[in-house]
Amino acid sequence: MPARCPFDADGLHWPGILADIADAAGPLAAHRVAEARGGAPAYFPRQDALSDDHWLVVACGWDAARAIARRVGGHRHDLPLGPLSGNRAAVARAIREGLENGLTGHAVARLVGVDCRTVRRHKNDDDRAGQAFKTDQHRLA
Template identity: 40%
Template sequence: MATPVGKLGLPPVLRTIADAAGVTAALKLAQARGGTRIYVPRRVAEGHWLAELIGVEAARQVAKMYAGENVLIPLGLTGTVQNARRVARQALDEGASVTQAARVSGLTERTIYNLRSREGGGRQDDQGDLFGE
């Protein structure tokens, strides 16, 4: 017997996606893009990243719900916060963008900005010094 979507404790957006496209599709989407915004096209073709990730039919169901919208995908089941922060810090140290660090760590972009500000002093290494020292 399948687990009812409401019993999983999914955030509303993921619950809507799970109702339309299935729980597996919602969790895959949260794992791959959780914490970031995605644009959902009005029509999903076979080569589109969303179709590749969750399947063409599931992607089309998501498109029916959110066609033409930018949707903030909530975080999925990502593990412990300390581990996620470590993964984010490593990604940033290797030159990843905030969005890329959010995707690989399962944290939100806002959390990555805060993490970078707290731990990194808020200044990127390639940014010049205002006083030229």
């Protein structure tokens, strides 16, 4: 698992319960919860009901899971997909950052929550734009 969010989380709007999770345990925990259970309802246990094999502990680690359980535990919540769903500019930025940081297309797709074809399309569009820029610079010289 990455040690930090795979995208710049500063200034992102965390929808729904993910805002509480980000506030309680940080943006990486919110991202991991959305990655693990986003788009579906999920039960968050009380702190004393957490265990090593509970999905929340597996996804976020004990410290973050305890913080989340203290804030939202004991209830079922509908989990949004995350701050990048439906935001093309944020998705494009996250894909670009992942690729620039040396991640594979598959790793970027998993982290951002898109299909591998989407990552490949963004990469190809960037490659074509860079090539067009080089061609224009050559013509101007």
